[in-house]
Amino acid sequence: MSSLDADTDERIDAEVVPSMTYREAMREALRDALATDDRVFIMGEDVADYGGTYAVTKGLYEEFGRDRVRNTPLSESGFVGAGIGAALGGLRPIVEIMTVNFSLLALDQVVNTAATLLHMSGGQLNVPLVIRTTTGAGRQLAAQHSHSLEGWFAHVPGLKVVAPATPEDARWMLPTALADPNPVIIFEHATLYNESGPVDPVLGPVDIDRAAVRRHGSDLTIVASAGMVSKALAAADLLSAAGMSAEVIDLRSLRPLDFDTMAASLARTSRALVVDEGWRTGGLSAEISAGLTERCFWSLDAPIARLASAEVPIPYAKHLETAAIPQIEDIVAAAHDLVGDR
Amino acid sequence: MTISSSPLATDHDLWRSLLGDMIRVRVFEERCAELYGESKIRGFLHLYIGEEAIASGVMSCLRPDDAVLATYREHGHALLRGVSAESIMSEMFGKATGCSGGRGGSMHLFDAATRFFGGNAIVGGHLPVAVGLGLADQVLGRSGAVTVCFFGEGAVAEGEFHEAMNLAALWNVPVLFCCENNRYAMGTSLRSSESQIDLALKAASYAIPAWSVDGMDIVEVHRATTKALASVRADGGPMFIEFQTYRFRAHSMFDPDLYRDPAEVEHWKLRDPIATFARRLVDEQIVTDADIEEMWERARAETEAAVAAAEAAPIEPIDTLLDHVTRDAEPAPHIERSPETTTDDEVWP
Ligand SMILES: Cc1ncc(C[n+]2csc(CCOP(=O)(O)OP(=O)(O)O)c2C)c(N)n1
Ligand SMILES: [Mg+2]
Numbered sequence: 001m002s003s004l005d006a007d008t009d010e011r012i013d014a015e016v017v018p019s020m021t022y023r024e025a026m027r028e029a030l031r032d033a034l035a036t037d038d039r040v041f042i043m044g045e046d047v048a049d050y051g052g053t054y055a056v057t058k059g060l061y062e063e064f065g066r067d068r069v070r071n072t073p074l075s076e077s078g079f080v081g082a083g084i085g086a087a088l089g090g091l092r093p094i095v096e097i098m099t100v101n102f103s104l105l106a107l108d109q110v111v112n113t114a115a116t117l118l119h120m121s122g123g124q125l126n127v128p129l130v131i132r133t134t135t136g137a138g139r140q141l142a143a144q145h146s147h148s149l150e151g152w153f154a155h156v157p158g159l160k161v162v163a164p165a166t167p168e169d170a171r172w173m174l175p176t177a178l179a180d181p182n183p184v185i186i187f188e189h190a191t192l193y194n195e196s197g198p199v200d201p202v203l204g205p206v207d208i209d210r211a212a213v214r215r216h217g218s219d220l221t222i223v224a225s226a227g228m229v230s231k232a233l234a235a236a237d238l239l240s241a242a243g244m245s246a247e248v249i250d251l252r253s254l255r256p257l258d259f260d261t262m263a264a265s266l267a268r269t270s271r272a273l274v275v276d277e278g279w280r281t282g283g284l285s286a287e288i289s290a291g292l293t294e295r296c297f298w299s300l301d302a303p304i305a306r307l308a309s310a311e312v313p314i315p316y317a318k319h320l321e322t323a324a325i326p327q328i329e330d331i332v333a334a335a336h337d338l339v340g341d342r
Numbered sequence: 343m344t345i346s347s348s349p350l351a352t353d354h355d356l357w358r359s360l361l362g363d364m365i366r367v368r369v370f371e372e373r374c375a376e377l378y379g380e381s382k383i384r385g386f387l388h389l390y391i392g393e394e395a396i397a398s399g400v401m402s403c404l405r406p407d408d409a410v411l412a413t414y415r416e417h418g419h420a421l422l423r424g425v426s427a428e429s430i431m432s433e434m435f436g437k438a439t440g441c442s443g444g445r446g447g448s449m450h451l452f453d454a455a456t457r458f459f460g461g462n463a464i465v466g467g468h469l470p471v472a473v474g475l476g477l478a479d480q481v482l483g484r485s486g487a488v489t490v491c492f493f494g495e496g497a498v499a500e501g502e503f504h505e506a507m508n509l510a511a512l513w514n515v516p517v518l519f520c521c522e523n524n525r526y527a528m529g530t531s532l533r534s535s536e537s538q539i540d541l542a543l544k545a546a547s548y549a550i551p552a553w554s555v556d557g558m559d560i561v562e563v564h565r566a567t568t569k570a571l572a573s574v575r576a577d578g579g580p581m582f583i584e585f586q587t588y589r590f591r592a593h594s595m596f597d598p599d600l601y602r603d604p605a606e607v608e609h610w611k612l613r614d615p616i617a618t619f620a621r622r623l624v625d626e627q628i629v630t631d632a633d634i635e636e637m638w639e640r641a642r643a644e645t646e647a648a649v650a651a652a653e654a655a656p657i658e659p660i661d662t663l664l665d666h667v668t669r670d671a672e673p674a675p676h677i678e679r680s681p682e683t684t685t686d687d688e689v690w691p
Binding site: 039041067072073075077078079080081082083084085086087088089090091093108109112113117118119120121122123124125126157158160166168172176179180181182198203204205206207208210212213214215216 | 440441443444445446450452453459460461462464468469470471472473474475476477478482505506508512665669670671672673674676677678679680
């Protein structure tokens with residue numbers, strides 16, 4: 001990547017930026033963190049010899065040993081609390097919780113301790129803890145393994161919540177999260193692990209507080225995060241074929257929410273559709289919609305539209321699960337409704 | 343009893359200072375109760391009166407590099423750990439000069455300098471955190487440092503207690519668990535809430551060496567703690583001590599204390615850790631009545647100075663309301679990269 005000749009930029013990108021899966025990207029980020037900072041260690045259920053429930057930590061135990069890649073018993077509250085203590089004691093723990101569904105057993109530690117200590121102590125005690133967990137439906141795992149609860153965490157002052165939607169963000173958000181003095185929760189959508197994309201191997205840490213425009217368009221803005229980003233992009237392709245130009249925003253950060261980027265987009269498009277895999281009632285989509293309405297009301301051509309998961313526990317049967325969560329066709333239909341062209 | 347066979351035969355300075363410590367806590371807290379009546383202190387206020395021997399005995403065995411975690415009943419622990427009476431009182435007054443900048447109050451005293459990690463008001467919630475602090479000491483090779491975690495017997499019913507015991511033993515972390523068994527969790531007696539009321543047995547079931555001692559007797563507290571710490575400091579893994587004690591006051595200032603037989607309370611007051619220990623020290627001619635009077639006098643002076651300072655201290659300006667929610671991070675660059683090969687801008691210029 002030494003040549004920056006404009007004519008050859010695209011070719012260089014295509015040749016030099018290698019593609020890797022989201023899983024490999026996350027693993028590379030973890031390996032890099034373990035190799036470069038002695039204070040960093042991973043802990044969680046089956047992160048060691050098993051290689052991680054989603055095989056993200058596969059091979060790291062063999063490479064770094066069991067003190068750096070530390071298996072825990074089934075004690076979500078216990079090991080998240082221990083992560084908080086270890087962070088207070090000068091380590092940089094990366095705690096893996098198998099899925100967000102199980103994180104509820106650790107909610108006390110996250111909400112009552114990690115998020116409050118800095119404030120309760122009058123600014124004395126910060127908690128540099130990283131929690132990684134998976135979220136989302138789509139694999140017929142039914143109601144206790146499929147929910148998208150990241151919005152609950154995004155509700156809590158004192159936390160930072162991010163959702164990398166691309167392999168490159170999976171690779172380069174982690175070092176930033178680790179350098180952050182605050183607790184950061186990283187949500188990895190379980191359907192993304194096998195997805196491939198370009199990952200610049202020397203890019204370096206990227207910000208974890210701003211949204212990214214993943215596709216430019218002029219007729220409407222689609223706001224999405226995590227697993228919904230690729231669906232929104234696919235929907236934008238279909239809309240494009242039908243003559244509608246959709247801008248797609250990948251939130252990247254769920255707390256803080258980057259309203260500046262969203263509002264700037266709305267200033268161009270005047271219409272927004274918020275797509276969220278969480279439930280609608282009291283959800284992140286409600287917050288985004290309200291926040292955008294407050295900022296952009298006078299420039300809107302239509303009410304902010306929302307597409308969220310159906311208000312049911314996610315069902316097992318394929319057709320029911322598919323119907324419960326926003327799909328590409330649903331996004332296309334909602335976009336047409338919003339733009340009022342049919 | 344002959345004086346030479348007494349456990350108090352040597353270390354007279356230690357025993358004198360332990361009596362003084364208990365008196366400091368007692369005086370400070372009795373003043374807190376008054377100030378609560380005067381509405382100077384608000385929120386929940388949980389007094390440690392009757393239980394002072396535990397914090398006094400344990401704290402006297404600690405080193406500066408040890409860490410301490412306690413519950414919301416922690417004024418005494420903070421004071422004896424070296425947090426100043428003034429900053430504790432100011433915290434309870436909600437003042438800017440409080441040890442938590444007025445954000446914590448009575449239940450959330452913190453002091454990074456003395457490694458005092460609260461002031462924790464989720465019953466059982468700080469036990470896993472103690473395990474993590476111990477883990478950090480172990481991993482970072484801070485040999486000999488111990489994390490001391492105080493909690494009430496009520497916490498033993500919580501899942502977090504059991505998770506923490508297991509993790510502590512499994513990882514062999516240098517943590518001393520100090521269970522302050524005052525027999526009640528608010529209005530719920532241990533007997534009415536636990537199928538097994540031998541608490542040391544519970545810890546022992548996780549392969550943690552555990553025993554029960556008389557928490558009203560500071561000599562016993564000091565002896566047990568010294569012994570336990572020697573083992574923990576020498577890499578012996580976690581230990582658990584149950585201190586049998588009793589609170590003389592209600593659970594908090596909100597509690598009308600209807601669930602305890604007044605005779606039971608009176609019975610325990612006969613075992614007041616300060617009065618009984620003072621009597622012993624006088625009997626064994628380690629202190630005089632005049633020495634003791636001077637200890638009370640000094641404690642009163644300390645407390646009154648703290649009250650005056652808290653009274654005079656400024657409050658935090660409202661514009662600091664949102665401070666200390668997150669700490670500023672080093673900014674990292676923002677990179678936009680579209681996974682698409684074409685954009686609609688190219689399709690529809
Ligand atoms: C998880 C949780 N549940 C309930 C409470 C309310 N509560 C505060 S103190 C207390 C009793 C705790 O008793 P114990 O652990 O014995 O400590 P003590 O107050 O006797 O010192 C309860 C139930 C709480 N703070 N946290
Ligand atoms: Mg109790």
